[in-house]
Every structure is written in C-alpha cells, then in structure tokens.
Amino acid sequence: MPLAENPIVLDGSVELSKNDIGGKAWSIAHMAALGIRVPPAFVLPTSTCWAYLNGGMTLSEDSKRALREGIAYLEESLHRTFGLGPSPLLVSVRSGAPVSMPGMMDTVLNLGIDQVVEDKLAVEFADEAFAREVHCRFIESYGRIVLKAEVERTQQSSPKELTEQIANQVDLQVPTDPWEQLFGAVAAVFESWQSPRARTYRRHWSISDELGTAVTIQAMVFGNRDEASGTGVIFSRNPMTGEGAPFGEYLSRGQGEEVVSGERTPQNLSRLAEQIPEVCRELLATASKLEKDARDIQDIEFTVESGTLYFLQSRVAKRSPRAAVKCAVEMAEAGWITREEALSRVSADQVKILLRPYLTEEYLVNAQIVAQGQPSCPGIAQGIGVTGADEAVARVGDGEAVVLLAHNTSPQDLHGMIVSSGICTEVGGSTSHAAVVSRQLGRPCIVGCGNEELSALEGKFITVDGFNGVIYVGVDWLPKAKIDEDPDLSTLLAWAREVAPIKVSTPDVTTNFLDLDLQGITELDQVVSYVDDRRQVRSTLFETLEGIEAAMNIEGIEIVTEQPLVALLMAMEVANKRSSQR
CATH class of the missing domain: 3.30.1490.20 (ATP-grasp fold, A domain)
Structure with a gap:
C-alpha cells in the first residue's frame, strides 16, 4: 500500500x-x-x-x-x-x-x-x-x-x-x-x-x-497525575546565551500546553532536582546524549508520570543570535562541526542584531526602572510600548519603532512580534511561546513581568534590557556595538575571510576606495560601468543579498563596508544557493 x-x-x-x-x-x-x-x-x-x-x-x-x-x-x-x-x-x-x-x-x-x-x-x-x-x-x-x-x-x-x-x-x-x-x-x-x-x-x-x-x-502520559508528576522543557545548553550548561523549566502537576502557552509560569530545573533527584539526573544525561548525537543544541519536551521520565520530542533549538554565534564557535573549536558548518549556522541577520545598540552605565544616569521580569532573549530594544499586534504593525508602517507589551503571547500575535523591536509579557517563562519565538526572531524579550505591570507603559518610549530582564524609561537612543569587541564574532570573521567567495575590507583600513553612494549610483545595473578598474568599492547596494550577488559577478572586486562579517556571510549564502541549483 x-x-x-x-x-x-x-x-x-x-x-x-x-x-x-x-x-x-x-x-x-x-x-x-x-x-x-x-x-x-x-x-x-x-x-x-x-x-x-x-x-x-x-x-x-x-x-x-x-x-x-x-x-x-x-x-x-x-x-x-x-x-x-x-x-x-x-x-x-x-x-x-x-x-x-x-x-x-x-x-x-x-x-x-x-x-x-x-x-x-x-x-x-x-x-x-x-x-x-x-x-x-x-x-x-x-x-x-x-x-x-x-x-x-x-x-x-x-x-x-x-x-x-x-x-x-x-x-x-x-x-x-x-x-x-x-x-x-x-x-x-x-x-x-x-x-x-x-x-x-x-x-x-x-x-x-x-x-x-x-x-x-x-x-x-500524565504530568498532572500526582505530586511525583510534572512536565517541562530542557535545552541541552542555554538558548539565550549559548553557554554549555543545560537550561530548562519544570511545572509540577501540569501538562505541556500550560508551559508553552505561558498559562502557568514554571520553575527552573532545581525544583525537579529537589523533588525527584534521580529523574533529574536521567534528564540531564539524556539531554547530553541527544546533543552529542545531533551535534547541535536540543530543545527537549518531557513528562514525568509518578516518578517515571518520558521524552516526547527533541529538536534543534531555536536560539538567540548570541547563542547561535557562541554555540557555533564552541562546537567548531571542539571538533564537533567544521568551520564551514559553524559559519552556516549563523546568518547575516543574526550578526546585524548583535551589532545593534548596547547599554552601558553612562546611558542609565537618567533612567528609571519601570518593570522587571525573566530575560528570555538577550539584547537591547527601544521603541514605543504598544499592547496589540495589529497596532504594532500599523505604527511600524508609519515609521515608528515599537516594543510589543502583552499579558502573554499566542500564535495569533506573530505578525506583531515580527515587526516589533522587543517583546515583553506579564506571565510565562523562558520556554513559553513568547520566549521561543522571540529567540528565533532575534528580538530581545522579557517574560513574567507580573500581572498588570505592563499596561501603564503603553505609549511610552521604553528601553528593554534582554540581558538582565529590566525595562527602563528615560534612556536616549543608544550607540551600536563593534565587532572587534566581541571575541566570538571576531573568530567567525577570521574564518569567513578564509572561505567566503569575495574579499571584504573596512573603511578604516582601506581609504582609497570608490564610494558609489557619493556618485549617486542607486541601481545595480549601473555598478559595473562605474567600477571599471577601481576594485575597492563601497555602496549601500551591497547591504542586500542581491547587491552581494551582483558584486560577486564582478571579477576582482573588494567590498568596503563597516560590517564585513555580514557581507561575507551573505556571499556564502549566495554561493550555497548557486551550488544547490546546479
């Protein structure tokens, strides 16, 4: 049949x-x-x-x-x-x-x-x-x-x-x-x-x-069966930071949908270790086994029924940009994956997110903490607080940056989550829908801020610190990060220079270059005639996949950009796409 x-x-x-x-x-x-x-x-x-x-x-x-x-x-x-x-x-x-x-x-x-x-x-x-x-x-x-x-x-x-x-x-x-x-x-x-x-x-x-x-x-199997029962999610390493220690949450006397929906806020795995230590030991050992088998971070759903541990699913984990970079570098350096595989696990968009504004003490002089919760995707986000997904879409369409504030998020809020610079919820934990989707989107996220804590922030310009789980008012727009200040990004940049199909340099190193933006070149089909024999070229056209692909068609060109790793990763993506189409 x-x-x-x-x-x-x-x-x-x-x-x-x-x-x-x-x-x-x-x-x-x-x-x-x-x-x-x-x-x-x-x-x-x-x-x-x-x-x-x-x-x-x-x-x-x-x-x-x-x-x-x-x-x-x-x-x-x-x-x-x-x-x-x-x-x-x-x-x-x-x-x-x-x-x-x-x-x-x-x-x-x-x-x-x-x-x-x-x-x-x-x-x-x-x-x-x-x-x-x-x-x-x-x-x-x-x-x-x-x-x-x-x-x-x-x-x-x-x-x-x-x-x-x-x-x-x-x-x-x-x-x-x-x-x-x-x-x-x-x-x-x-x-x-x-x-x-x-x-x-x-x-x-x-x-x-x-x-x-x-x-x-x-x-x-019933996680709500008795006091020796529960349900949870464990990541074989931290999906927010990429650190090697397992990370997870456990809900005693509950079922899985309550965890992922954010309906109830679970506790960390120490609760399971205290309640049923032998089950926790088995859980940690199995998580390590699954990660080694897959050679990647695993997102694992489990249920305990009357002291017996059952596994329901294991999949490659959605992770924050920070975790993607750290995990890729560490697994390559450990010999689990090749450098090429490591580079393929980090996208240009994730690097762009890591180079977004950062928060230091000097910018907190006039800041006021207005809410706190559990950090679920690291990074800094700034924008106007909005309480509805449709409003988020509308205001971003008008050119504003927004932070989505919600009691908890559901799949119906996805369109608003996509356009928001950050996401904050009043309930839920680090394995809830809001947390998981925010990590995949690379949006700084804080969950579990407390009932009725976020509605007062609607319409205010707020700053979300996804590293520490703090929301501020009174912070001005922030400066961008630098790649040479990040050891993991610097490592990836060095590896990418070795294997990417295009040369890239930065304006502080290469000074005698052709700036197509100053020449008024705004169309890709104009690039070739202006490049001529000037091989070191800068242009905002090269900030897109289409622009990188056009540059790769010009023999000997060297792109000058302030974000070299972004350009190199896009070039590798274009090359992989071409290879798969052959």
Whole structure:
C-alpha cells in the first residue's frame, strides 16, 4: 500500500525522512532507536494531509482504517483499551511539519475520554479529582481546537459546565464516541496547516506551503497525575546565551500546553532536582546524549508520570543570535562541526542584531526602572510600548519603532512580534511561546513581568534590557556595538575571510576606495560601468543579498563596508544557493 494509507509505528525500527513523517514523529522514532524512553506512538504521514486538504476536507476511509490500525498497536503495546475500561487508553493528537514551526499548529490532549471513561480512570488511579481534571482538559482542548469555541476552564469547572459553554457558542457537542473525537482532532490538525498564523510563519521564514503536516498520535502520559508528576522543557545548553550548561523549566502537576502557552509560569530545573533527584539526573544525561548525537543544541519536551521520565520530542533549538554565534564557535573549536558548518549556522541577520545598540552605565544616569521580569532573549530594544499586534504593525508602517507589551503571547500575535523591536509579557517563562519565538526572531524579550505591570507603559518610549530582564524609561537612543569587541564574532570573521567567495575590507583600513553612494549610483545595473578598474568599492547596494550577488559577478572586486562579517556571510549564502541549483 502507498505510504499515505498506512499508519507508521514509531518504535525506531524504521527511520523515514522528516519530509514524509514530520519532525515530531521523526524525533520520537529516533529517540526510540537510541534506547530513550518514549510513550508508544504512530503517525499519519504528510501525504495524508494533502489527501485530506485536496479531497474535500474529508478523512478518507483509508485514513480512518490507518487510524484504527494505529490505535490497535497502542492498545497492544500498553494493554489498554481505547474508549473502554477497566484500563482506558487516552492519546494526544499532535501536528508535526517537516520544518519546526513552534506553536503555529494545533494539538489535542487527553483524547478518548467521556463520562464512562472518566469513571473508569477514577477507579484505576483511585483519584476522582484527577480523572475529572483530565476530562475537563480534554473538553477545553477539543472545544477550542476542533469546534473553534472560546472555553474558560477553572479548577472548579465540571465537564457538564464546559460542554454547555461550547454548545451555547457554536451549537455543537463534544463527541462522546472516541473514534469521532479522533477523526475530528486529526482533521483539525490537518486544517491548521492552512491557518493564518501558520501561513504568516511560513511566509516570514520562507518555508514552502507545499510541505504539509503529519499527525502524530501518541499514548498519553500524565504530568498532572500526582505530586511525583510534572512536565517541562530542557535545552541541552542555554538558548539565550549559548553557554554549555543545560537550561530548562519544570511545572509540577501540569501538562505541556500550560508551559508553552505561558498559562502557568514554571520553575527552573532545581525544583525537579529537589523533588525527584534521580529523574533529574536521567534528564540531564539524556539531554547530553541527544546533543552529542545531533551535534547541535536540543530543545527537549518531557513528562514525568509518578516518578517515571518520558521524552516526547527533541529538536534543534531555536536560539538567540548570541547563542547561535557562541554555540557555533564552541562546537567548531571542539571538533564537533567544521568551520564551514559553524559559519552556516549563523546568518547575516543574526550578526546585524548583535551589532545593534548596547547599554552601558553612562546611558542609565537618567533612567528609571519601570518593570522587571525573566530575560528570555538577550539584547537591547527601544521603541514605543504598544499592547496589540495589529497596532504594532500599523505604527511600524508609519515609521515608528515599537516594543510589543502583552499579558502573554499566542500564535495569533506573530505578525506583531515580527515587526516589533522587543517583546515583553506579564506571565510565562523562558520556554513559553513568547520566549521561543522571540529567540528565533532575534528580538530581545522579557517574560513574567507580573500581572498588570505592563499596561501603564503603553505609549511610552521604553528601553528593554534582554540581558538582565529590566525595562527602563528615560534612556536616549543608544550607540551600536563593534565587532572587534566581541571575541566570538571576531573568530567567525577570521574564518569567513578564509572561505567566503569575495574579499571584504573596512573603511578604516582601506581609504582609497570608490564610494558609489557619493556618485549617486542607486541601481545595480549601473555598478559595473562605474567600477571599471577601481576594485575597492563601497555602496549601500551591497547591504542586500542581491547587491552581494551582483558584486560577486564582478571579477576582482573588494567590498568596503563597516560590517564585513555580514557581507561575507551573505556571499556564502549566495554561493550555497548557486551550488544547490546546479
């Protein structure tokens, strides 16, 4: 049968490409192959997504059969039964694109429960409150993701109350049949590939719309089970600074969506080390193992259920520009990767961000601290405080610099996050959506500033110190950094000079150069006629990929620029693009 018509069991016995099964499923299978403890899972491949989207938005009978076969595998693996007692099987339904898109698509947890199953769980675990909470969490998740209802769950909520909330809004019921639940959740995950936030993300990062998403169905493990349970995220090294020590957060008696959404603020890993030290030791050892295997920083999701550690995903971590540079240099110097690989892991845009303004004591004389929180992406940002993503886009369109202030961010805020110079939230931790996306965007970020702490900053010119987690008013515009003051950037510059396909110098070293800006040259097609035999040339045209590519077509040219590493990295990007097209 074709790949699309079969469930793919993720037990590590067969390794398929990420393009076929998505990054999440690939990581589950790879961890299983490495002997790491993962809950049993299977996947519907990306080809099934297109069969659904191009087939009238209806799950085919082949897809339903594949789901039934996959569930049978989970039942056999765990000796549990989907939708029945005495030992019910509950599952998560997760998206998984070939390219990581954190927070942009949908996940449904605790699927397979109704009132009968809740009662069976209560008996099995001797805990009625736990069983009711699992049921409520499912109704909230299914109502929000599949039925598109606004669901407000509290600790006092009952399944009946939540069901009524949904019915009053959308005139639909959460199915009690587990197969209807499963089919509906899978369809919703496929449809989330086409959601506005996912499209915005792909457009910004130049990710093809043609990839599609796989759907991973995995047996639930419960971080909210008891006091020896919890959930968290660990990075094999610090994604903000690039320092080698592992960094992470842990939420006792919680589930993963609470961490990444910022709904609850987790604690650092010392909490886990105090509570269950043997689990923390296993977690740190496995994080190191996964980093060495991948030769890159890993972003790892895990759950602890009643003292047993399970790994749910490991992927290459989104990181701040500072961490990207430091990690690339250190891994190359350690012999894990080549210098060429190190240079390929740092973009010209990341270097530009590191050369942005910096904050020193002399600029803080008249400054006033107005808010503090947890630093989640280093750097300095300045601009007018705004409290809405749409307002951020509008004001940047008018030529203003803005800092996005939010209670917490969601994937729907991505367009505002992209245009903002910095991001600050009142709640959430360093593994929340705001923190993860800010690091990928290279935006200085502070999270967890406290409820109602940021609204008073709306409309004010503020300075965000993403190194120390401090927000100031009263700071003037700041000067730019210098590359020779940064040892890691200086190292990369030396390596880039050795391998880049173009020569670059700086105005302080090369004084007798042709300045095309002073000659009024504003079009690339004018460059060749003006360069003639003057080979050392400066122009703002060479600050773009198109300009660098034009310069590379002129034999013997040497670009004069104040940002030599930026130009060299862009030249290497052009060369790699040309090589891939041959």
